[in-house]
Amino acid sequence: AAGVIQSPRHLIKEKRETATLKCYPIPRHDTVYWYQQGPGQDPQFLISFYEKMQSDKGSIPDRFSAQQFSDYHSELNMSSLELGDSALYFCASRETGTGGGTEAFFGQGTRLTVV
Amino acid sequence: ELKVEQNPLFLSMQEGKNYTIYCNYSTTSDRLYWYRQDPGKSLESLFVLLSNGAVKQEGRLMASLDTKARLSTLHITAAVHDLSATYFCAVVHSGTYKYIFGTGTRLKVLA
Numbered sequence: 001a002a003g004v005i006q007s008p009r010h011l012i013k014e015k016r017e018t019a020t021l022k023c024y025p026i027p028r029h030d031t032v033y034w035y036q037q038g039p040g041q042d043p044q045f046l047i048s049f050y051e052k053m054q055s056d057k058g059s060i061p062d063r064f065s066a067q068q069f070s071d072y073h074s075e076l077n078m079s080s081l082e083l084g085d086s087a088l089y090f091c092a093s094r095e096t097g098t099g100g101g102t103e104a105f106f107g108q109g110t111r112l113t114v115v
Numbered sequence: 116e117l118k119v120e121q122n123p124l125f126l127s128m129q130e131g132k133n134y135t136i137y138c139n140y141s142t143t144s145d146r147l148y149w150y151r152q153d154p155g156k157s158l159e160s161l162f163v164l165l166s167n168g169a170v171k172q173e174g175r176l177m178a179s180l181d182t183k184a185r186l187s188t189l190h191i192t193a194a195v196h197d198l199s200a201t202y203f204c205a206v207v208h209s210g211t212y213k214y215i216f217g218t219g220t221r222l223k224v225l226a
Contacts, residue, residue, distance in 0.1 A: 033213060042203060042216040043158070056211040090158065094212070103148070104214060108157045 002026050004093050004107035012113045013081050021076040021110045025093030031055070032074040033104060034066060035090040043090055049074060050096060081114045088112075117142050119206050121217035129225050131193050136220045138187040138204035146207040147187050148214070149178050151200045158203065162189075194224045 005024040013019050025032050031050045035043040045058035049068035060066075063081075068074045072093075078085060088111050094104040118141040128134050138147070146165055150158040162171045164180035164187060171178050175198065177190045187204055201221045205214040 031212070035214075035216075042219045043214075045213050045215070048211070048213055056213055058213070088155070092214070096212075103160070103163055104212075105160075106158045111155065 004091055004105050006091050006107035006110050008110060010111050014115055015081055017081050019078045019081060019112060021089050023074045023091030025072050026105060029093035029095045031094045031096050032068055033092040034076050037088040083114050086112060086114045117208050117215045119215050119217040121204060121220050123220060124218060125221050127223045128194050130195055134191050136189040136202055138217050140185050140206045144206045144209055145182055147180050148205045149189055150203045153200050196224045196226050199224045
């Protein structure tokens with residue numbers, strides 16, 4: 001079965017550079033979530049999209065932006081990278097369906113290292 | 116604001132022993148997930164608990180949900196080394212359906 005695909009799997013950037021992380025949801029899934037997991041931390045919600053519109057926003061820095069495209073894939077753009085942005089970034093997708101109660105599935109994550 | 120707490124944060128146990136991990140959450144939710152995460156890896160879904168009193172078992176792990184107490188437990192029976200990992204519970208926010216993760220329990224099973 002198709003899963004959530006994230007690319008790249010690993011990314012090394014220097015401070016002040018920019019990075020773009022991509023997420024390809026499971027076919028027919030209309031909702032995408034982004035999470036950031038620092039070393040030894042629990043995943044923190046960044047932002048979510050439903051039908052290409054932002055549906056919720058968490059602790060996402062102003063230096064980050066995201067969008068969901070017409071084919072439902074999503075991109076997380078990160079600018080002016082800081083050492084503290086080094087983390088594992090997860091994307092999850094879900095089919096909202098009636099009542100919105102379906103399970104979200106997580107991708108393998110992108111490990112971003114800022115040096 | 117929905118908060119999710121787990122305890123213990125760290126757990127070191129001998130093989131063959133039993134133990135329980137607790138997950139408390141602060142506001143009403145009728146949907147709770149348990150995940151396993153190996154170092155540097157993704158989140159592996161273990162259990163989906165959808166209603167009060169739900170109990171699910173898979174191998175040496177058993178999870179339960181008490182929505183009235185806002186408590187879920189993950190019970191480990193006769194632990195083996197392969198169970199060493201970090202375990203997260205996640206509660207679904209009823210309005211936005213985002214997942215709020217617990218603080219995680221880092222389990223180490225000693226041979």
